[in-house]
Structure formats: structure tokens, C-alpha cells
Amino acid sequence: MKPRFLWLAPWLALACASCSDSAGTKDNTGDAGPGGTPDAGHDWSVFSSGTELRVAVPESGRAYVRLDPPAVVQVPGDPKASSDWDIALEQYDVYTNSGASGSAHGSAFGPIDAPSYSAATLPQVPLLFTDKAGGAFVKWYAYDGDAHVLYSRYHVAGIQDGARRWKVQVLGYYGERDGAPVSALYKIRYAELFADHVGDTVEASTLDGTAGGPAADPSKPSECIDLGTGTRTMLTPAAASASNAWHLCFRRDAIGGNGGLGGPRGVTSIDFDDAAIAGEALAQVRVRNADSEKARFDAINWASFEGKTLRGDRVISAFGETWADRNARTPAYAAWVATSAGGEKKYFIGFTSFENATAASPGTVALRIKPFKE
Template sequence: MRARTRSTIHQLTVPRLAIAMVTCMACSDGSSAKPGKGDAGGDPDPFATGTELRFDVPERGRVFVRLNAPGVVNVAGDPRASGEWDLAFEGFEVFTNSGPSGAGKGGAFGPLEAASYNENPPPAIPRITADTTGGAFLRWYAYDGEAHKLYSRFHVLGIQDGARRWKVQVQTYYGERQGAPISALYRIRAAELFADRAGNAVEIADLDGTAGDASADPSTPSECLDLGTGARTMLTPAAARTSPAWHLCFRRDAISVNGELGGPRGVGAIDFDGAKTAGETLQQVMTRTEAGEKARFDAITYASFESKNPRGDRIVSAFGDTWLDPASATRTPAPGAWVVSSASGAQKYFLGFTGFEHATAKSPGTVVVRIKPFKG
């Protein structure tokens, strides 16, 4: 299993749903899926069960979808206040009814291997990820679904605050407290960059992103860092969004940037190795070490920022661009399965995207997806 995300900015607009065509074909409820991965000996199509839903995504505007009795929902008023929808599609972006996208308790996890759609019992899901704000750091790690462990990609991230620039490399997500291992206790490598020289690299340890452990209680603060002064401040997400006292905030597996929706400071960030992400395998990432990746860190200079466009945080979901197949010459859905929570939080669903019809450069056209309850 693996889960990756990527940021995207959008506007909350209500589409003219008269242009959305929906055909819902009831198939089985998935109860015929055989135990084990891939439904060995059965239909080779991993998404042969469940309900098929077909709906049009226009090049402008947003389409809202419910997963119980799958169909398109015509949302009246502000969609952020509505619990009628579970997923929203805008161009090639997918959002859940959660976080800054909606007032619901939705979210998603994935992509899983396509065969997971037919596993019985279903695979363990570490947690459903609600929509949030994020940017360049969203894909700083690769996820090992079997060991439930995060591995740093050791990408070099550039941070720009006015004329000042830094480079940052995440070393590890794991630390120790009282001799016991603990997750979300970061260690990073950082250095300020100057036009005529590079500053000294420093390691900053025990950056506290534990944030109430797996519950991620929004009232629990996590640690935020000012790269210029070294000041470390514990802030809740709400407080961080109004505070100019930090460059980076650490909260569970998320690293926020104090710019755009992340905060008021106007900080921008860029992943200098971001173009390599789609081609990186978990096995490749697992072999990387702090010592082995120092040359990558050293290679970034002040001039590396030229012609780049560092950005702050924007609204993102678990889908990011990983629901799209990076190996395809044309836009097609990736061959993976997703677990999505309803807006009420009471039911989870398996989703398998099986095709786009009449896709354009701005829209997948007609999206074809299979949906069935996640019985676990």
C-alpha cells in the first residue's frame, strides 16, 4: 500500500449541474469478492464488483458526488456547509467533504494496490486523511503500507522569505522519548543560502509534530520553526494560520509553509526534486541515507531558485495527482484503489476509477468509477 498527495489551489464554485450526466448501473454489492489479494482465479478485472457511476466533469465548475446510492448532488448554497456530498471533482482535482473543503467528516486514503479492492477481510487502513492545506512538502515521504512506516525521500526543499533563502532536507520522522521510539518527532538538515556563499548546514532535532498522537486533536499544538532565528513555537493549526512567527510547522506527517493559506508571512517553498517523485519506488527510497543524500543537499545554491516559483500552502486532498496514471501518455486514472469516508464519517467506501471518456487538457470528461462499501 502507499499513500501520496500533492497540492492544488482552487475556488469554491457551484457548477451548473445541468451539464453533468449521470448513469448509475447497479451491480453486486461486492459480497461475491473472494478472500485474498487479486481475487485469484476470478475475474481479472479488479473492479468488476460494486456499483458503476458515470458522471461528466466540465472544464469549469465543480461536480459533487455522493457515495451512498451513488450519484451527482446538486448542492444549493455554500458547498462547504453541506453534508450532502462526499467527493467533489473540479478539472483533474478531487476533494473530500472535510477540512477546508467542507464541514463534513470525510477524507480518503490511497492509492492502494488495485487488488486490495477485493481483499476479504479488507486491508488495514492507518488513517483517513482529511483535506488540509499544504504545498511543497506534501510528498516528502514514501509510505510502506506493510510496516506502516514513513521514509524520507531526502528531496531538497527550498524556502524563500522575501530576499532570504534556505534549503531543507528531512532526515527522519522518528525519534525517541525516554528511550522509547516515537513517530512525528522530526530531524531536519537546513542551511541559509547567500548570493556569494552557502551558510553552514545545521541539524535540528526533535521537532515535535506528535500533535496528540494519532488522534491529531486540532486543539493540541505542534511545533513551528523560524529558520532565521531558530525560534521554536508550539501552535495549534488555527493559531499557526494567523501567526508570522514561523517558516515551517510540523504536525503528524504534514509540514506546513507560512504562506498563502498556510499563514500570513508570505513564505514560499519548492521541492527541487519534485519532478522525480512519480518515478521513485518505495524500495529506492528505503535505501537512501543521510550521508548518501548529503551531496544532493550540497548541490542546491542561492541561484537554484532563479526561474522557480516558490509557493505557500493551498487546499489539498489525499488524491492529489496520484489518482492519475503518470505512465500514461494521455490522462487516464491510475490503476489503484481508494478508501473514502462519507461526509458523515459513518461509512467508508472502496473506489476504483476505471476510465475517462472524452478527456481534454482541462477535464477528465466522463469519469467512470466503481464504488462499494468498505466492510471493515
Template sequence: MKRSILAAAFPLLLCACSEEVGKPSTTGEPPPNEDTGATLEVPVPAQGRVYVALEKPEIVVPEGDASASTAWDLAFEKYNVFTNSGASGSGEGGAFGPLDAVTYDEGIAPAIPFLTKDEAGGAFRDFWAYDPSVHVLWVRYHVFGVRDADKQWKVQVLGYYAEQQGAPVAAIYRIRWAEVTSAGVGATQTLADLDGTAGGSQAPADVPSECLDLGTGARTKHTPAEALTTKDWHLCFRRASISVNGDLGGPRGVTAVDLHASETKDETLDIVKTRTDDSELARFDAVGHAELSDPKLIWRGDGIFSAFSDYWIDRAAATPAPADASWLVQSASDGVSRYLLVFDRFEGATADGPGKVVLRVKPEGVSTQ
């Protein structure tokens, strides 16, 4: 997904704990000219979602269909955080992050290229890094596992651009892949002209793009609606997204995993830009049955992802904990107001959910320094 990941030491942040669940804290007085924001405690249920509006902030219960309501800005479901935007809701929300933890203290988010709206996606959603200076996508050369029942493959995206009539064209994909079994790895196959353009960024939403069956090599073109109902593909390429035919992506039951997802947060654009097909061949060749059988891997079909997905949790912590970062969130109701927030801690976290999430929030533009 499209994120700026900025490295910085997390400062000591002081908070006043809420005396009433779901209400901002009013205890404690910050020093003059400082505002540490309002603290909100959000009990996350074992099943279902809890909704939060950031203006006060407070827990809210949307009337009727929550996806059609603009009364909420964030929704918590187990270890998922959704924004009221895109695939999650009809609001004008969205978010960006992770940002340096100190951004919350400074009160002003750095210049960002866009806000991330919630969207359907899966293991391939971060296959590229964005260069805002020239508006170019660079592939990370991660290796992905793709599984369909008792068959599995390794896949590496090699490129996103191709030259046509002397000019670069986006969303013409190059990939390599190979079947992986307990007996070994099959022959590597490559394609250099997978058409994910879908008519370009200004084309209607129902223009088809190309999909691929990794087992047979068959290539078909489907509209997004067709792809959701057909089983003749494993991966679909559409502009800057690669879909998996499983869960919300389609009916085939395909799952996938980014074998190098843990590297994403430390991959600077300069690092990504040095990689080539040849330099990353060893990375591809190193993946075999043992690597794809690692019990720690989380295989999944396509789901709904937000700017927070897989980034707001500190995966290296001994027990589940929020990442040391801050986030920019846009109001779902007016599409203009913006808030900065940090997650201070979880209380009662388990493998299934964070228990109570304790966060702080304030309008952008309020400094604590």
C-alpha cells in the same frame, strides 16, 4: 501523506458508457456473476465544484453550505478531488489509495492502516513513509525548496524521533537547510531538537508546537490558530505535519515544493529505510539555484489535500489522463459503507481541468472476476 502505493499492470477493464450525463450507465450486460460497476460521467466546470454521491452513483447539488452537507462523497474542482471529511466537509468520508488497478476487479481492498481524511497541507505532506508493522515513520530525505518573496532555501528533513530519558519520542525533528541565491549556496545549518510534539497525539488541539524562521533561525511556539495569523515563521512542525506559512497555512506568502515528489510513488519502504543523513547528503548538496529555478516546478503554500491529491493524475502522460489505479472511498453519510472506484478517462481535458471525468464505482465486496 499516508499511502500504500502498489505496483501492478493495469488490466483491460470493460465499461458501458453512460447515455445521460451524471447518471449511471444501464447499457450492456456483464457476464454472469460479474459486476463491472456503474459508470458515471462528471462534467467538471471551469470554476467551482461539482459534487458526487457514490451510492447510486449520481451528481448532486447540496442544499445550503456544501461543507455542512453529508449528501455528497466526492467533490471535483479542476484537477482536485476532495472527500467529504476533515477540512473539506462535515461528513464521515475519507479515502485510501492509490491501490492496484486490479483491486477494483477483485472487489475487496487490502488491509489498510487508516482512511485519509482531507487536511490542510503543502509540499511537505509526504516527507515520511509509514511502516505499519511497527507503527514507525521513516523520513524520505527528499529535498524541498522554500521561497519567501526574493529569498529561497533548500530544506531536508533528517529525522522524526529523538531519544529522551532513554525512550524514543516522536515529532522531535532534525533538519538541515541552506539559503540558495543566484550567486551560490550559503552555509548549511542544522537543528536536531525541533519540538513538534504538541503535547502528544492525545493532547488538546490548542497545544502549541515549534515553528522556524529559515532566514534568522528564530524559533517560536504557536498554537494552530496563532500560526494562521503570524508572520514570524516559514515552517511549523506539528506532530507528523510540516506547515508552510502561505495560502491556507498562514499570512506570510511562503511557498514550497518537493523537488523529489516524482520519486514517491516508486519508493518502497525498504528503499526509504536504507537512507541515512550521510547517504543523502549528496542529494542535498546537489540542489542549487538552477534546480530551484526549474520552470516545471509547482510552488505552493498550504492547501487542502485528500488521498487523491497528486496521485490520481498520470503526470507522465502526453495529455492529461487519470492514473492506472483504484481507490477506496468511505460514505460521508454513514461512515460505514465503502466503495471502490476507478477513473477510466477524461474527455476534453485541458491544462486547467479534466473536462468530463468518466469513472466507475461499486460497493466494496463485489467482484468482477
């Protein structure tokens, strides 16, 4: 089976209550319900293989899971320093033991279409992501798994730094250097916003996110930009995390903001088009261009920020916010690839139900885990 990637992108103190083949689900009325069928329009039997694990997710704190054999585990000491867990669930977030979340070599990729879970062999995935700080730009692109190409969604991000506001749109990821095509050479347009008018639109090209190559060696710098002055600075991740000299940094496929976990400047951001992601097919995204999406950019002004929640960068994993519909309190009909903390073993993961979900927690999560046969 050839997997189809559903990039809506490109993020367990407790016991396994049971490991049976049945799984109740949350009724979507009230704070919590006794059970039901999640999204009955889909064939959930694609998740019938592998091992079911049921994980009670607390309303505060994390629950830790080992993938082989599937089990909820207690992690003594500092979980960030431990390799005894592979993934962790905290409220409506799922993390891997990697990067910003842990000290091990875990990673993940997804979502991919749910029937891919039934495949007998490992599907071809372009890369496995470690957890990292991210914000409004975490879903800036759609990924074409056949051509291995990133397409900008042309969403408009709002950036706030104190009393100042900007709008930013990613126009491209591919550039040219010495006559050869190069990835991670960004082009963006942005404009400062004022209460009574919009400033001039500025285009910045060849923003260097190459970071020395696909491995993104942490000793290699990438380019960051101050939207107020247009100043561009090459910084390593360590230097960027301590610097106030930038608003946005570009590093391979990631665009970070200088706030929260991203840096000390206090920058917050929002993707004004985030709600559209669930309905954006790759075919729709692929035909967009800078001209066709200029009206989207022009529509954002100072008032667009009012009533919106902007956040600093936080820990983002490949599971992101796409693994669950927080409003409906149901799991997504999709699958993920995840690796063990050691990075050497790969698994399919599918989430099949939530029981007694609340606004703060999905309650007891039923998930299916299946190792790859390579």
C-alpha cells in the same frame, strides 16, 4: 488479499451520463480525444465490480458526488456547510467532505494497488486523512504498510520568503523521549541560499510535531520554526494560521508552510524531486539515510529555483496529484479508500477513464465505487 500501499506519499453541477459497464477514455493527443484504452499494460478488469458513475467535471467550479447510492448531486447553499456530498472533483483535484474542504467527517487513504479494489473485505489502512492545507512537503515520506513506519524520501524542498531562499531536507520522523521511541519528533537540515554562495548547513532535531498524540487535538500546539533566525515556537493550528513568526510547522505527519492557506507570511515552496515520486519504490526509499542523501541536498543552490513554480500551501486530500496523470490525461492504475461525509461508511474507489480531457479538466471521469463488507 493483502493490500500493498503505493504511497506517492504520504490528493461533480452535472449528471451521471450513464452507469454502464463500458467506459471510453481520452486519446492522449491534442486537447481532447474521443476515447481509447488507458495504460493498456495494466489489467483494468480489476475494477469490474461495484457501480460505475460517470461525472462531467467542469473547467471551473466543482462537481459533487454522493457515494451511496453513487450519484452526482446538486448542493444548494454553501457546499462547505453541507453533508449532502462525500467527494468533489474540481479540475484535476479530488476532495473529501472534511477539514479544509468541508464541514463533515469524510476522509480517504491511498493510493493502494489496483487489485486491492477486488478484495471482499476492508484492507488494513494505517489512518484515514482529512483534507488539509499542504505544499511542497505533502509527499515527504513513503509509508511501509507492513511495519507501519514512515520513511523520509530525503527530497529537497525549496522555500522562498520574499527575496530570501532556503533548502530543506527531512532527515527523520522518529525520536526519543524519556528513553522511549516517539513519532513526530522531526529532524531536518537546512541552509540559506544566496546568489553567489550557500550558507551554513543547520540541523534542527526533536522538532515537536506530536500535537498531543495521534488524534492531533486542535487545542494542542506543535512546533514551528523560523529558518532565518532558528527560533522555534509551539503553536496551535489556529495560532499558526495567524502568525508571521515561522516558516515551517510540524504536526503529526504533516509539514506546513506559512503561505497560501497555511498562514499569512507569503511563504512559497517546491519539492525539487517531485517528478521522481512515480518511480520511487518503498524498497528504494527505505535504504536512504542522511549520509547517502547529502549529495542531493548539496546540489541545490540559488539557481535551482530559476524557472520553477513555487506555490503557497493549498488544499490537499489523500487523492493528491496521484489519482491522475495530468500530462497524459489518464487516471492512475490504483485504488483509494474513502468514507462517507458521516464518517461511518467506507468505500473503494477506482478511476477508470477520462473522456474529452483538456489541460484544465479530465472531462467526463468514469469511476467505480464499491462499499466495504466489514
